[in-house]
Each structure stands twice: as C-alpha cells, then as structure tokens.
Amino acid sequence: MVERSSYGEDPRLILELRSHYPAERTRYITLPPLSWAEARASMLSNLPFAQAARLFLASGGSPGHLRELLAVPHNGTEMPLPQRVRAQVQLESRMLSLEARLALERLSVHPGPYSQGLLDALEATPYLDELERRGWLIYAGQWQFSDDASRRVLYLGLQPGRRQQYHRQAALQCAMEEQRMAEAYHRLMAGDTADWGTFVNTLPGWTRYGLKAWLGMHENLPMGPSTGEAARGSELALLEEARFGQGFEVEGRHVRWMRTPSMSSASGIIWAAHDEPSLLHLKGNAYVENPLGVGISGRAAPLMLEIQEPREARIIFLPGIQAGALADNALLLPLQEELDVWFRVPAGASIRLTSSAESGLIDLEVTSYRVAPPPLAQSAPRVEVFEFFRSAVEAARKS
Known part of the structure; x- marks a missing residue:
C-alpha cells in the first residue's frame, strides 16, 4: 500500500513499480474516502450526530484528515484547522506556479461551481489547465474544486484582508450576473452591510421564509399546517422506482445524503405508489451547513418530500422555521437534528424524497404502513400525521 497525494503527478515509486511489473501481473486499486457509514461505525462512533457530521464534511471522509481533526480540541461553531493538514495542503499547492496557487486561493472563497464570469473576476482563467492537470479542479459542465475539504483548508488559511478582498471581487461579479443570493453571501462574508429586510421581501416562495429564519x-x-391522527396498521413495502444524483445511497430502509458544494442538482429516490392510503414515517438525523440557510443558489432545499398524484404537493424542511403552509400545496416544516415525523399519503401517490443541500449530511430510516381499517383502529397504535392536502374552507378556518 502506497500513500500518495491526490494532487500532482504519480510519485517516482509508483512509476518505477509500473515500469518493472508486467500489466498482466499487476492490479492497481485506488482506495476511496471513507463513507459516512464506515466513519460512523469506526472513528466517529462515540460522537453526537451533529459533531460527527460536521467533522466528516470538513474532512471529506479522508481518514488522515479526520484523525487530525479528532486530535484538536474545539468548541463552538468555528472548525479548527489542524496544522498538519494545513501544511500538507500548502505543501502540495507549492508544486503549482505562484500565479496558479494565488488563483486557487482566490477561488476558495466560493463554495460551489464557477461561472466563466466568476473565473475571470477571480483571475483564474489562464491557470485552469495547470489546476486541472495537477488535480485541484475538475470540469463537470462547470469548473469546480475536485475536493471541497481542500478548498476549506485553503480558505481557512487566507489572511483576513485578502479573504475580504476576494469576497468583494466575487460579490461584484455575482451582482453583474444577477446572482442575487450569491452576491448577498459574498457581501456578508466580506463584512459589508446590507438591507436584508428589503432583500428578503423580494424573494419568492419558501426561499424567503428559509432566509428569514x-x-x-x-x-x-x-x-x-394541516395535521390529524391516524391508526397505524401493518407495514407496507416501499418499492423503489428510481434513484438519482450524487452523494446519495440506500441501504435497506436507510437513505443517506452526503452533500457537498460541487453537487449542483438534487439527489434522492422515488418510490412507487400504493393502491391504498398509507402512512409514511421519516425518522433519523440531519445536519446542514447551507450558506444563508437556503444556499448561495437560493434553491438548496435540505430535504423535500413530494407526491405527484392525485395532484402535486410537497413538504420542504428548512432549519429554524415554524411549521406552516403556503397556498401552492407546499408545507414547510422545521429541519431538526432529530427527525421523527409522520405523513398521510393518498392512494395512488408516488413518493419522491430529495435533498438539494449545498453542504449537509442526512441519515434517515423510511418506513410505510397501512392505515388501520375501522374494525382494528381502536386497538392499533395512533400517530400524529401531517396531511398533504386540505380544503380551502379548512385552510381559512385554521389560519
């Protein structure tokens, strides 16, 4: 086993091994980072969920980075930057030309993919070839960091004055591109004042309530919110129709998201409809680090539950909000660290559960049950449920 950097070219030892051993007698395996389940079962087993998730996101699943983070005492919200990790990243970045290294530092202020305008504004365009060849950036429709944990290390290593300057450069470009949420984020990080009251009132739908919270x-x-009570019957199997997107995995009843800023589209799962009304139970944990609560895109809903039939409705979980409903069959619920919620799902409704978080870790157990028929309802367990639909008369009465 040979430890090597993710950046730059293959070290001399590996090149010598490849030149001396015939291809038919050699197999090279690149070990991936730890998955959340692996890290939770080993290095992070004794920590509360939120702390473990925070460390995992900061490390990107790298065992060495995790080990260093666990060795550094830390309190509060500020994530420590272990000196060894910082030295490793800085040492690797020194293999770049000075101009490319400074461009990489400028890019580190923006947690997400880069538009061409933002690349130009941060003076990185001339160095994209070198940064890609050395493994720091990748192109997947847009340029982005190959590893967000390294971006975080570079960002935390910036001097305050330089960090402020780069955020202001990014804010100006986002304003020119009419990326208003991204502009607000960079102005906030630069320490500039803003009229948040006027800004949030111009935002549409759930984004407004998420940012206000x-x-x-x-x-x-x-x-x-429309709520009720239901008698829980026997368990129903959830039949998977499709799963999609990055940073998402399914293991039996467990669904897990490990979202990073490079993931610009939603990920999740669709389950087939039942031919009878059912009860859906979501139970587990969530930790989300979305900038501004709704992400610099303004569309980063941490968790969304949707049904398509008999008519479309959705439930959006957002940190810090109070439960309530919008007029377009959208129910907003607080995203708590410990989730334990029930929903009544109409017959014939397929279920779509997704996350668009720009940074977060969500680990849920999802189960479905029959609604107990009247003869058995008296003896069946009863649960408080959220309803997807209600009449206009009921909505007016409850509001």
Whole structure:
C-alpha cells in the first residue's frame, strides 16, 4: 500500500513499480474516502450526530484528515484547522506556479461551481489547465474544486484582508450576473452591510421564509399546517422506482445524503405508489451547513418530500422555521437534528424524497404502513400525521 497525494503527478515509486511489473501481473486499486457509514461505525462512533457530521464534511471522509481533526480540541461553531493538514495542503499547492496557487486561493472563497464570469473576476482563467492537470479542479459542465475539504483548508488559511478582498471581487461579479443570493453571501462574508429586510421581501416562495429564519427575522406563514391522527396498521413495502444524483445511497430502509458544494442538482429516490392510503414515517438525523440557510443558489432545499398524484404537493424542511403552509400545496416544516415525523399519503401517490443541500449530511430510516381499517383502529397504535392536502374552507378556518 502506497500513500500518495491526490494532487500532482504519480510519485517516482509508483512509476518505477509500473515500469518493472508486467500489466498482466499487476492490479492497481485506488482506495476511496471513507463513507459516512464506515466513519460512523469506526472513528466517529462515540460522537453526537451533529459533531460527527460536521467533522466528516470538513474532512471529506479522508481518514488522515479526520484523525487530525479528532486530535484538536474545539468548541463552538468555528472548525479548527489542524496544522498538519494545513501544511500538507500548502505543501502540495507549492508544486503549482505562484500565479496558479494565488488563483486557487482566490477561488476558495466560493463554495460551489464557477461561472466563466466568476473565473475571470477571480483571475483564474489562464491557470485552469495547470489546476486541472495537477488535480485541484475538475470540469463537470462547470469548473469546480475536485475536493471541497481542500478548498476549506485553503480558505481557512487566507489572511483576513485578502479573504475580504476576494469576497468583494466575487460579490461584484455575482451582482453583474444577477446572482442575487450569491452576491448577498459574498457581501456578508466580506463584512459589508446590507438591507436584508428589503432583500428578503423580494424573494419568492419558501426561499424567503428559509432566509428569514436563518437571519432570525421570523415571519408566520400564511396558513397553519394541516395535521390529524391516524391508526397505524401493518407495514407496507416501499418499492423503489428510481434513484438519482450524487452523494446519495440506500441501504435497506436507510437513505443517506452526503452533500457537498460541487453537487449542483438534487439527489434522492422515488418510490412507487400504493393502491391504498398509507402512512409514511421519516425518522433519523440531519445536519446542514447551507450558506444563508437556503444556499448561495437560493434553491438548496435540505430535504423535500413530494407526491405527484392525485395532484402535486410537497413538504420542504428548512432549519429554524415554524411549521406552516403556503397556498401552492407546499408545507414547510422545521429541519431538526432529530427527525421523527409522520405523513398521510393518498392512494395512488408516488413518493419522491430529495435533498438539494449545498453542504449537509442526512441519515434517515423510511418506513410505510397501512392505515388501520375501522374494525382494528381502536386497538392499533395512533400517530400524529401531517396531511398533504386540505380544503380551502379548512385552510381559512385554521389560519
């Protein structure tokens, strides 16, 4: 086993091995980072969920990086930067030309893919070839860091004045591109003042309530949530129709997301409809680090539950909000670290469960049950459920 950097060219030892051993007698295996399940079962087994998730996201699943983070005492919200990890990343970046290294530092202020305009504004375009060849950036429709953990290390290593300058360069470009949420994020990180009250009131739908909750500017939703009580019957099998997107895995009843800023599209699963009404139970843990609560895209819903039939409805989980409903069959619920919620699903409704978080880790157990028929309802366990639909009369009465 040979330890090597993710960046730069193959070290001399590996090149010598490849030149001396025939291909038919040699197999090269690149070990991937630890998965969340592997890390949780070993290095992070004794930590609370939120702390373990935070360390895992900061390390990208690298065992060495995780080991260093665990060795450094830390409190509060500021993630420590272990000196050894910082030295390793800085040493690798020294293999770049000075101009490319400075471009990489400028790019580190933006957690996500880069538009061409942002690459130009941060003066990185001339060095893309070198940064890609050395393994720091990849191109997947847009340029982005190959490893967000390394981006974090570079960002935390910036001097405050330089960091502020780069954020302002990014904010100006985002303003020119009318990327208003990204502009707000960079202005906030630069320490500039902003009229948040005017800004949030121009935002549409759930994004407005999510950002207001993140800022502590709570606003009641137009309607209260529709809830009821149901008798839980026997368990129903959830039949998978499709799964999609990056950073998502399924293991039996467990669904897990490990979302990083490079994942610009939603990931999740679709389950087939039951021909009878059912109860859906989501139970587990969630930790989300979305900038501004809704991401710099303004579309990074941490968790969304949708049904398509008999008519479309969705439930959006957002940190810090109060439960409520919007007029377009959208129910907003608080995303808590420990989730334990039930929903009544109409007959014939397929279920789509997704995350668009720009940074987060969600680990849920999902089960489905029959609604107990009247003869058995008296003796069956009863649960509080959220309803997808309600009449306009009921909505007006509850609001």
